[in-house]
Amino acid sequence: MTDTKILLAAIHKDALRIDMAMRDDLAGLTPKVDGLLAEVLEYSLFNGGKRIRPLLVVIAARLCGREDAEIYQLARAFEYLHAATLLHDDVIDNADTRRGKPSVYRQYGLVSAILTGDFLHAKSMAIVGQIGGKEALALFSEAAAGMVDGEFMQLRNAGRYSLSEDDYIGAIMGKTALLIAAACEIGVLYAQGHERKRKALRAYGVQLGCAFQMIDDLLDYQGETAKTGKPVGNDLVEGKMTLPLILALHRADAQDRGRLLAILGSEAARRQAFSEVYHLIDKYNGFSATREKAEESVSIAVQQLEIFTDESAASDVTVLQGLTQYVLKREK
Amino acid sequence: MTDTKILLAAIHKDALRIDMAMRDDLAGLTPKVDGLLAEVLEYSLFNGGKRIRPLLVVIAARLCGREDAEIYQLARAFEYLHAATLLHDDVIDNADTRRGKPSVYRQYGLVSAILTGDFLHAKSMAIVGQIGGKEALALFSEAAAGMVDGEFMQLRNAGRYSLSEDDYIGAIMGKTALLIAAACEIGVLYAQGHERKRKALRAYGVQLGCAFQMIDDLLDYQGETAKTGKPVGNDLVEGKMTLPLILALHRADAQDRGRLLAILGSEAARRQAFSEVYHLIDKYNGFSATREKAEESVSIAVQQLEIFTDESAASDVTVLQGLTQYVLKREK
Numbered sequence: 001m002t003d004t005k006i007l008l009a010a011i012h013k014d015a016l017r018i019d020m021a022m023r024d025d026l027a028g029l030t031p032k033v034d035g036l037l038a039e040v041l042e043y044s045l046f047n048g049g050k051r052i053r054p055l056l057v058v059i060a061a062r063l064c065g066r067e068d069a070e071i072y073q074l075a076r077a078f079e080y081l082h083a084a085t086l087l088h089d090d091v092i093d094n095a096d097t098r099r100g101k102p103s104v105y106r107q108y109g110l111v112s113a114i115l116t117g118d119f120l121h122a123k124s125m126a127i128v129g130q131i132g133g134k135e136a137l138a139l140f141s142e143a144a145a146g147m148v149d150g151e152f153m154q155l156r157n158a159g160r161y162s163l164s165e166d167d168y169i170g171a172i173m174g175k176t177a178l179l180i181a182a183a184c185e186i187g188v189l190y191a192q193g194h195e196r197k198r199k200a201l202r203a204y205g206v207q208l209g210c211a212f213q214m215i216d217d218l219l220d221y222q223g224e225t226a227k228t229g230k231p232v233g234n235d236l237v238e239g240k241m242t243l244p245l246i247l248a249l250h251r252a253d254a255q256d257r258g259r260l261l262a263i264l265g266s267e268a269a270r271r272q273a274f275s276e277v278y279h280l281i282d283k284y285n286g287f288s289a290t291r292e293k294a295e296e297s298v299s300i301a302v303q304q305l306e307i308f309t310d311e312s313a314a315s316d317v318t319v320l321q322g323l324t325q326y327v328l329k330r331e332k
Numbered sequence: 333m334t335d336t337k338i339l340l341a342a343i344h345k346d347a348l349r350i351d352m353a354m355r356d357d358l359a360g361l362t363p364k365v366d367g368l369l370a371e372v373l374e375y376s377l378f379n380g381g382k383r384i385r386p387l388l389v390v391i392a393a394r395l396c397g398r399e400d401a402e403i404y405q406l407a408r409a410f411e412y413l414h415a416a417t418l419l420h421d422d423v424i425d426n427a428d429t430r431r432g433k434p435s436v437y438r439q440y441g442l443v444s445a446i447l448t449g450d451f452l453h454a455k456s457m458a459i460v461g462q463i464g465g466k467e468a469l470a471l472f473s474e475a476a477a478g479m480v481d482g483e484f485m486q487l488r489n490a491g492r493y494s495l496s497e498d499d500y501i502g503a504i505m506g507k508t509a510l511l512i513a514a515a516c517e518i519g520v521l522y523a524q525g526h527e528r529k530r531k532a533l534r535a536y537g538v539q540l541g542c543a544f545q546m547i548d549d550l551l552d553y554q555g556e557t558a559k560t561g562k563p564v565g566n567d568l569v570e571g572k573m574t575l576p577l578i579l580a581l582h583r584a585d586a587q588d589r590g591r592l593l594a595i596l597g598s599e600a601a602r603r604q605a606f607s608e609v610y611h612l613i614d615k616y617n618g619f620s621a622t623r624e625k626a627e628e629s630v631s632i633a634v635q636q637l638e639i640f641t642d643e644s645a646a647s648d649v650t651v652l653q654g655l656t657q658y659v660l661k662r663e664k
């Protein structure tokens with residue numbers, strides 16, 4: 001078996017229980033809500049997602065000694081909020097596909113995508129408030145608001161070709177890392193785990209999230225559409241300043257930098273010059289340096305797990321380590 | 333002074349405190365969040381709204397004997413959620429204007445409208461969870477989810493020309509009445525008011541909300557654009573089945589009904605035949621009957637207030653009565 005397959009086998013039982021908790025919820029809704037809404041919920045929630053965020057809630061709680069049926073109910077809120085974000089992102093990015101299938105936006109239209117996102121958003125907040133309590137809700141809604149702020153930063157960054165690595169990190173923190181970190185932290189909180197565990201697992205989540213986004217940005221240049229389910233080069237077309245490009249711009253000589261800036265400044269050029277940009281990023285090791293930075297993040301993430309020395313923690317720690325490797329190696 | 337001016341004077345102090353609570357919040361955000369996000373928040377929150385929903389929270393709490401600084405902080409969440417809904421509605425309806433100004437969607441674009449809505453949505457949930465507690469959050473998020481469900485019902489209803497009055501009430505309950513009712517109920521809950529008061533004020537909110545939406549639907553046919561800030565006849569163009577049209581369809585003879593259905597079935601006809609449809613609705617008293625139904629709702633709403641006999645309640649009861657009259661008489 002490959003590492004990924006071993007990991008998937010290890011998380012299979014938890015993922016199944018998370019899916020069951022989501023199914024329970026939807027089954028309770030179906031007679032009550034509009035039929036189309038129920039259909040769009042089903043389509044957007046059960047589309048092959050790996051349930052990483054809810055999984056982190058469950059594992060973090062278990063690492064602090066608590067596992068009960070309710071944790072799966074709490075955990076599903078993270079999948080709901082994540083799905084809500086994707087629904088709105090697809091509208092914003094005018095995305096045709098999501099995980100290789102037509103996006104909700106394309107399949108059901110703008111109205112369904114926006115409204116179903118709002119519905120899941122409200123549901124997720126209600127769950128976290130109900131099961132997690134006030135402190136968990138504060139963290140959760142902070143992550144939700146932070147995601148918006150991250151998107152705004154990215155929007156603003158799109159025209160800023162002198163963007164620093166720090167600006168980039170700021171944007172991906174909001175966009176990706178905050179929710180993943182909140183999943184870990186809220187799991188600890190739910191289990192009333194020790195402050196030391198809370199800090200460690202939060203830091204793990206932040207670093208895992210950053211690595212995840214860096215690899216995501218790499219895949220936008222280097223992925224295969226057949227695997228990612230997304231067209232390659234989308235970030236460039238949209239003028240998104242992601243890490244490979246930022247690093248290349250900082251390292252390039254005057255001539256290459258000038259050429260990159262000329263391409264970035266014209267939408268037509270961004271659409272046509274993908275392979276030239278790819279070559280220039282590669283020339284200045286933008287891709288390999290991005291991968292190294294993702295590896296650094298992962299290495300910090302793994303360090304956080306050292307405090308979990310108890311034997312009962314071993315299998316969960318292995319899964320958390322495995323997730324970091326999965327993030328680095330993923331091709332989609 | 334007109335009745336409206338007297339009402340506005342009576343609510344002036346509360347509205348000011350609600351605005352101050354919102355300003356405080358934004359001031360706390362501004363150094364932290366992206367500049368554009370802060371600008372869009374300012375634009376969408378301070379645009380001449382009457383703060384009816386937060387006002388209802390404050391009054392309901394006061395009628396149950398509690399008024400403190402925190403109630404204004406809680407109340408602002410209702411304006412946030414309301415604003416979030418309007419931001420997304422403008423995208424969905426492709427609306428150019430909102431209260432006579434360019435909509436956020438038109439002024440700042442799709443991305444800003446969707447994301448700022450999401451931001452306010454998250455903020456509002458956090459506030460209600462934090463200050464109102466679990467039960468309040470459950471009501472609040474139920475109203476938020478109910479609004480989505482109402483929109484979906486309306487969407488589905490758009491092609492259903494045989495729509496009954498009950499279907500219509502179902503859709504406007506979700507779309508408008510649930511949040512107004514939740515504002516009243518959460519105010520009582522915050523003040524730990526008696527169950528009897530809770531039921532009465534919730535029912536008041538439901539009826540006020542229904543009357544509000546019925547008049548809104550009337551204004552879409554009969555309003556003056558200069559006052560409403562919206563183009564007249566929009567609902568017809570979009571094929572929305574609102575009460576004046578539903579009542580006329582049910583009452584019309586075979587020939588007129590056939591003609592109405594023919595117009596409804598063609599987008600081009602809906603765009604061109606406004607005055608003909610207007611005339612047909614009027615012929616079957618669709619407008620006057622809608623107004624009568626709004627008056628019935630208001631009358632039930634006012635009845636609910638009879639339990640507040642205490643002298644200290646008098647001025648708040650007067651405001652709640654005044655609001656029902658304002659809803660009936662409003663021209664925008």
